[in-house]
Amino acid sequence: MTLTLYAAPMSSATPVVCALAELDLDCETVMLDLQAGEQKRPDYLALNPHGVVPTLLVDGAPLFEALEILQWLGERHGVERGLWPAAGTPERLAALSWTAWAYVSYGGLVGTLNFAQSPHADAALHHPPLAADVLQRLGAALGRLDARLAAQPWLLGADYSLADLIVACVVVYSLYCGVPIEGHAHVRDWLRRFCARPAYAVAWGDAPPML
Numbered sequence: 391m392t393l394t395l396y397a398a399p400m401s402s403a404t405p406v407v408c409a410l411a412e413l414d415l416d417c418e419t420v421m422l423d424l425q426a427g428e429q430k431r432p433d434y435l436a437l438n439p440h441g442v443v444p445t446l447l448v449d450g451a452p453l454f455e456a457l458e459i460l461q462w463l464g465e466r467h468g469v470e471r472g473l474w475p476a477a478g479t480p481e482r483l484a485a486l487s488w489t490a491w492a493y494v495s496y497g498g499l500v501g502t503l504n505f506a507q508s509p510h511a512d513a514a515l516h517h518p519p520l521a522a523d524v525l526q527r528l529g530a531a532l533g534r535l536d537a538r539l540a541a542q543p544w545l546l547g548a549d550y551s552l553a554d555l556i557v558a559c560v561v562v563y564s565l566y567c568g569v570p571i572e573g574h575a576h577v578r579d580w581l582r583r584f585c586a587r588p589a590y591a592v593a594w595g596d597a598p599p600m601l
């Protein structure tokens with residue numbers, strides 16, 4: 391099987407780079423210059439019509455959306471390495487649930503927060519009451535994650551898995567966007583353990599985690 395990843399530094403592709411390092415998989419990486427608009431070139435749009443990274447080519451066939459790439463890597467390459475639960479187990483259901491929660495439910499709120507207050511968003515879209523409401527919802531969501539991690543060291547139980555990688559990447563990004571970690575000691579400890587893994591340094595270099 392040949393794998394080719396289209397990526398960009400410090401982007402939605404970075405968790406995929408991290409997962410490839412965890413799995414120790416051979417994969418050609420093609421870095422696109424997003425500022426130069428390389429992601430909008432016709433040859434790339436033929437692979438990913440949305441014109442964003444990441445896209446993973448699997449034997450030449452494109453797979454896009456970071457969450458789906460990460461879940462696919464887990465299913466196809468993670469089970470045999472002990473980094474993704476086997477099909478048909480309750481742990482597999484938990485992995486799918488928590489990773490979708492991170493990208494869709496929690497990540498959706500982070501996206502709203504960015505529109506409502508980020509210096510990178512159009513100031514005309516800023517909305518302090520909306521930002522305050524979303525921050526309260528994100529704090530409550532982190533509280534639920536904290537309760538799970540109070541009961542077990544990793545998201546699926548005793549052992550680290552790609553589910554930790556997937557969810558932690560979204561939570562680290564949310565801290566960068568201004569979500570406070572205070573009051574969520576178990577989440578903070580879990581993030582520190584995740585960020586200490588060699589694969590994190592492969593993907594993010596020396597960029598300090600917001601902990």
Ligand SMILES: N[C@@H](CCC(=O)N[C@@H](CS)C(=O)NCC(=O)O)C(=O)O
Pocket residue numbers: 400401402403424429441442443444454455456457
């Ligand atoms: N939901 C997509 C988001 C992908 C995305 O927005 N990627 C950004 C980089 S973080 C991008 O390629 N932006 C370039 C553009 O919008 O032109 C995923 O998770 O794969």
